[in-house]
Amino acid sequence: MNIAPFIFIGLFATFSASWFGFVFRSQAEIGRETQYMNPITGAVYPVAREGRAQQGTEVYRAQGCAACHTQQVRALSEGNDIVRGWGIRRTVAADYMLDRPALLGNVRLGPDLANIGLRKGTNDVVALYKHLINPRSVRGGEKSIMPLYKYLFEKRRASGTPGAVIMENEPGFEYIPSDDAKSLVAYLISLKSNGDVFEAPMPQPKAPSTNAPAGTNMTATATNAAAAPTTNAPAK
Numbered sequence: 001m002n003i004a005p006f007i008f009i010g011l012f013a014t015f016s017a018s019w020f021g022f023v024f025r026s027q028a029e030i031g032r033e034t035q036y037m038n039p040i041t042g043a044v045y046p047v048a049r050e051g052r053a054q055q056g057t058e059v060y061r062a063q064g065c066a067a068c069h070t071q072q073v074r075a076l077s078e079g080n081d082i083v084r085g086w087g088i089r090r091t092v093a094a095d096y097m098l099d100r101p102a103l104l105g106n107v108r109l110g111p112d113l114a115n116i117g118l119r120k121g122t123n124d125v126v127a128l129y130k131h132l133i134n135p136r137s138v139r140g141g142e143k144s145i146m147p148l149y150k151y152l153f154e155k156r157r158a159s160g161t162p163g164a165v166i167m168e169n170e171p172g173f174e175y176i177p178s179d180d181a182k183s184l185v186a187y188l189i190s191l192k193s194n195g196d197v198f199e200a201p202m203p204q205p206k207a208p209s210t211n212a213p214a215g216t217n218m219t220a221t222a223t224n225a226a227a228a229p230t231t232n233a234p235a236k
């Protein structure tokens with residue numbers, strides 16, 4: 001009896017089931033997600049990157065940043081990412097909805113960058129430029145193994161050029177960021193996984209707890225205690 005057809009059918013069925021489970025089902029579950037709108041605030045998440053930030057996506061890929069940095073904050077039950085301050089909540093599929101491709105990364109030789117825009121903010125653009133020029137020149141970067149990206153800048157004698165970056169360890173020189181450097185930093189600033197989505201709501205601030213008995217007016221008690229004079233006289 002020729003069993004070759006049965007083997008072929010069995011293998012075909014096995015691979016078809018695997019494809020259905022890992023590809024088709026995933027596409028059916030999350031492939032058609034749409035931007036989430038907060039019913040209270042009306043805020044839409046995620047927001048598409050535009051301009052330099054979108055161009056910076058390609059610079060980030062070209063420089064191989066995803067080889068050493070992730071963009072995925074793990075839940076508290078899976079690691080200490082949130083404790084380290086790398087995110088406010090765990091990342092979910094919706095965070096990458098508009099990314100083409102999603103640059104999750106799988107190795108952490110450097111810190112996670114999913115929320116670098118929240119940690120740095122738009123006022124720290126110069127700090128990010130300095131980090132790119134020489135990661136070991138910034139505070140706490142003495143042991144950094146990150147390569148230097150000086151080639152994204154033009155080094156010249158200091159002449160007070162607007163927008164130039166001055167490195168404290170290189171007096172007399174200034175660095176002029178190229179378009180790629182500006183786009184890369186704009187992309188990093190745009191990394192903010194802080195939208196309130198259904199599957200990962202933002203944590204709510206906890207109300208202050210006290211050990212005072214019920215009905216105690218803590219404000220009045222604290223005010224009276226502060227107003228009461230203190231002495232070092234011995235008790236009679």
